[in-house]
Amino acid sequence: MLIFPLINDTSRKIIHIDMDAFFAAVEVRDNPSLRGKPVIIGADPRETGGRGVVSTCSYEARAFGVRSAMSSKEAYDRCPQAVFISGNYSKYQEVGRQVREIFARYTDKIEPMSIDEAYLDVTANKLGIASAVKIAKMIQYDVWQELQLTCSAGVSYNKFLAKLASDFQKPAGLTLILPEEAEGFLANLPIEKFHGVGKKTVERLHEMGVFTGKDLQGLSEMVLIDQFGRFGYDLYRKARGISNSPVRTDRVRKSIGSERTYAKLLYADEDAKVEISKNAKRVAATLAKHGKQGRTIVLKVRYADFSTLTKRRTLDEATAHFEVIERIAYDIFDELVENTSGIRLLGVTVTGLESDDGRLDLLERQE
Structure with a gap:
């Protein structure tokens, strides 16, 4: 491989904005009685027989070790006093749109990474403000004053550092990393x-x-x-x-998936289905975070001899529900020709994505 010289472009001014515990924060804003309580966005396992997955949760719930993509049952075991809310993704998507409208006051160079985070290039911005830190503070102020939500901001000369900076002082933090x-x-x-x-x-x-x-x-x-x-x-x-x-203004996500490679081969169907379920949970949580749903479920299986099968099934209606994704992936797995050599890798992917209001991939297209 050729070794290229180190060229570091420090001329840009990049902001990464990340909404704080977004879905949960919207629910607390709209229902003040939840303030200070551990709030989990996900199915209540007491009502679903232990099924479901955590989309996100408040910082009070995170203090108990609850995290996104965790099973609802494990979240309940860690924090039985938590308030479970199934989630209103059309509402979150609308609030996400309002947040992006605030971004657009300052720059057109916006790269949304999900419903609750984005990169902004403010090197040349609409207000002619020289300080990226000042713009980040103004965005945080606007988001709080207009939407009663907090966000964290990272400011630097590239996306990698801006992302690290926004994670550094959550919630409602602002971190600057100079060259x-x-x-x-x-x-x-x-x-x-x-x-x-x-x-x-x-x-x-x-x-x-x-x-x-x-x-x-x-x-x-x-x-x-x-x-x-x-x-x-x-x-x-x-x-x-x-x-x-x-910063790319035309970013469109075409699929959301999760796959894992296993050091110890899987031989039993029951073990394989446990891993399929874990992948389906991660996919469902990511779909929720991005405000997406999809029509095609894809199962990928790689065996010990490195032969790989990829099978898919397209549904009549798009879905983001863990239970549906899991069931279809199970059905595909059950239809595979038996292979006794052991499974090395399993993956679940949802494609044919559209926003959860039925619009194809408009959530991340900012043109």
Whole structure:
């Protein structure tokens, strides 16, 4: 692989806005009696026989270890006093639209990542304001005054750092990372906090003795490329605050999926279905977060001999419901020709996405 010189574009002014516990915050705003209580957006397991998945939850619930994509049953076990709300996604989508209208007062360069977060390039903005920090504060003020919701903001010269910054002081925080501060900020960051570094990569980095950004900065580019391929190339640069991806205003998400590879092969159908269910839960939670639903359910199975089957089924109506996704994935699995060699990978994906008001992919298209 060719080694390219380090080119760091520090000329841009990027803001990442992330709404704080968005779905739960909307429910608390609209029902003040919920204020201060652990609120979970997801089916109440006491009413569903233990089924359901957490879309999101308030910070009071997070204090008990409740997280997005967790099963509702586990969330209840951790926090039995929680208030479960099934969720009103059309309402959340409308509030999300109102938030994006606030963004649009300042810039047209907006890249929504989901219903509750977006990148804004304010290098050249509509109000001619030189300070990106000032714009971030004005957005936070507008969101609070007009919608009675809080958001956290990260400000830096690229999207990677802006995203890390917005996560740094939640809720209602604002963090600025200047070019001369980037490497020091990253050096002190646990490697699992690096945006885009997944659990498997974290495990491999830990095996290499890498636990912080400083550890990562100590590895050569060739070592990282040798271990992680193209991603190693990116890791080397991100550890130094280099990420030149522009804010994209035409981002459209075509599918949402979850897959896992298993070090210990799966042989029993029951074990495979447990893993299919876990993937379906993660997909359902992500669909909810993005305000999406889809018509086609895809099951991917890779066996011990690395042969891979991908089967899909298209529904008459789009869905985002965990139970439907799980049932269809189970049906597809049951129809597969028996293979006794063991399963190495399972994945569930929903495609044919549309916004949950029936409009195809309009939620993330900002043109």
